[in-house]
Amino acid sequence: MISNTWLLILLAITSIASVVFFFNYHYYRSLVKQKGSFRKWPIRSISLEEVDPIFKTNEFGPTLETSVQFVGRGHLVVPGGTSDAEAWVLAVLAKKAKTIFEFGTCTGKTSYLMALNSSADTKVTTLTLPPDGVETYSTNTGDSSTATRNALKESAFVKFLYTGTPVEPKITQLFGDSKHFDESLYAGKIDLIFVDGSHALSYVLSDSEKAFRMVSPGGIILWHDYRGPSINKDVYKALNGISRSKPLAHIEGTSFIMYRNS
Numbered sequence: 001m002i003s004n005t006w007l008l009i010l011l012a013i014t015s016i017a018s019v020v021f022f023f024n025y026h027y028y029r030s031l032v033k034q035k036g037s038f039r040k041w042p043i044r045s046i047s048l049e050e051v052d053p054i055f056k057t058n059e060f061g062p063t064l065e066t067s068v069q070f071v072g073r074g075h076l077v078v079p080g081g082t083s084d085a086e087a088w089v090l091a092v093l094a095k096k097a098k099t100i101f102e103f104g105t106c107t108g109k110t111s112y113l114m115a116l117n118s119s120a121d122t123k124v125t126t127l128t129l130p131p132d133g134v135e136t137y138s139t140n141t142g143d144s145s146t147a148t149r150n151a152l153k154e155s156a157f158v159k160f161l162y163t164g165t166p167v168e169p170k171i172t173q174l175f176g177d178s179k180h181f182d183e184s185l186y187a188g189k190i191d192l193i194f195v196d197g198s199h200a201l202s203y204v205l206s207d208s209e210k211a212f213r214m215v216s217p218g219g220i221i222l223w224h225d226y227r228g229p230s231i232n233k234d235v236y237k238a239l240n241g242i243s244r245s246k247p248l249a250h251i252e253g254t255s256f257i258m259y260r261n262s
């Protein structure tokens, strides 16, 4: 016979386990469904086909128009890297762009892919903070300390994946802090902008303001790492704020947010 004490203990354990399960279930479900823990993410999602008709599928899936030259990463962890799906989307969009600008070079993988897959006369410009420039990095109140730490940790490269490759002449490498970057030379001229520099709030806002001035008519801005309120929360906060005045869309199956200057 189980005594009353044991019954009570059993009841308490079962109740605690149910509460823990409930919260974990909702948390993981929210990650999978790309929603806030108990609310929908504010930026609406669009399909790849809505981004560009080139992504329209047929009975085999993506068409050969979307074939690209590719360096994948599979299950490997690459500093600050895009997923293979995101890298493919960038490479496909690069095919149509004559001018490309990237905030945040890191290993140079995305600059390499965009240079590799764009036309021979396309110019790719990419800006990054070099290791000897980290003292110029300036945090603001409201910047997440994790984002700041990661930005400085990823500022470790002066040689890149594209260095020494046949596409290197297409790439202009800029070094410096993006808050000090003067974008006026590029105003209204860039067909594809990839915002993937520091993920701290004040930097996402500053890089975005510059990107809006730089984008050409019909051009596209893509931001990386919109992953909800718990992961890269400053990116989430900054873009949700911007979406109140600009038509932003989240691209399904990626962590990209897109703006088209139509």
Ligand SMILES: C[S@@+](CC[C@H](N)C(=O)[O-])C[C@H]1O[C@@H](n2cnc3c(N)ncnc32)[C@H](O)[C@@H]1O
Pocket (backbone or CB within 6 Å): 079, 080, 081, 082, 102, 103, 104, 105, 106, 107, 108, 109, 110, 111, 127, 128, 129, 130, 137, 151, 152, 154, 155, 156, 176, 177, 178, 179, 196, 197, 198, 203
């Ligand atoms: C997430 S990684 C970029 C990854 C790269 N786009 C890719 O997918 O291969 C972030 C990059 O932003 C750069 N960065 C961080 N803070 C910066 C700043 N204040 N100004 C310019 N670049 C910055 C880092 O040095 C790092 O190279």
